[in-house]
Amino acid sequence: MLFILGTKSHNVKNGQINNFDCPKCSNKTQLNYSLFRRYTHVTLIPLFPVDKEIIVACNHCEEIIAVNDLQEITKADINKIRNESYSATPLWMYAGTVVIILAIIFGIYSYLNNKDNSKAYLTNPIEGDVYNLKLSNGFYTTQRIDKITNDSIFVTANDYNAYLPYETDDIDKPENYSNSKVKYSKKEVIVLFNKAVFPGSFDPITLGHYDIIKRGVSLFDEVIVAIGINADKKYMFTLEDRKKFIEDAFKDEPKVSVITYEGLTIDLCRKLDADFILRGLRNPADFEFEKAIAHTNRKLSQIETVFLLTASKTSYISSSIVRDVIRNGGDYTVLVPESVVVKKEK
């Protein structure tokens, strides 16, 4: 696109001054004046007015007269008209300025918005999406998402690099995507953001856990539900079942992942690069118990524990109550997510 920067004059006001002695034809007649505003423009868009020009001519002989050649009193009138002419400046002369200001506001707005959205885009990718990527050498390129599986994102790299981030729009052409395929694990992508580990034995997951995880998702970029393995403990549900119940309950929530672990929770956090442990508090007894663990963890690792109070509707539910209900043949389904299904023993 060709940009032409220049100025143009536009006639904004015309009028007459009476009782004028013409220095050219010596008649007592009227003086016609035309006021012009000069404005800058880019191509066809006016930017803003710059200066004014007033042209005066005798009504009788039609000669153009230099303002300096006018009698003092007429000159004063003309200068007054020129100085008071701001009201005659049409608003369209500012069109380009308005457009530029709007563009800047929009630019800032979308920059801030994109910053907010980038987490959502990264944690919730869609096949066919194109992502800008800043390279370690300061250049930019793009990557196109080809395929998303449960744990990985497959992309094709762009062969071209750009120096400025917005130039990537121009290199986002089908022919630029080569055969250079890259695979990211979803974990790698999510590593970029705030993570919390929600540890427990989840034997089985209850509506109380479910509520805490759901609310944790609004606080953290990823909530990793970590099922602890304790060889000395007897569980009602197998590790596989416990994991599957949680995975199924959050199958539509990409920010929730489920893992199993042995050992200290803080070691797991370090391994996962998670800075927070998420816990739910149901009652004062929970608080006393959790307090000691949280103090210890922070002393050992600087990892903070974030407590959420369980919703009043679910605060009476615990996994041990659920297990009791199941053992006694009660209706456990009101206490757990739908994904928890007890297999009938034959």
Ligand SMILES: [Zn+2]
């Ligand atoms: Zn004249």
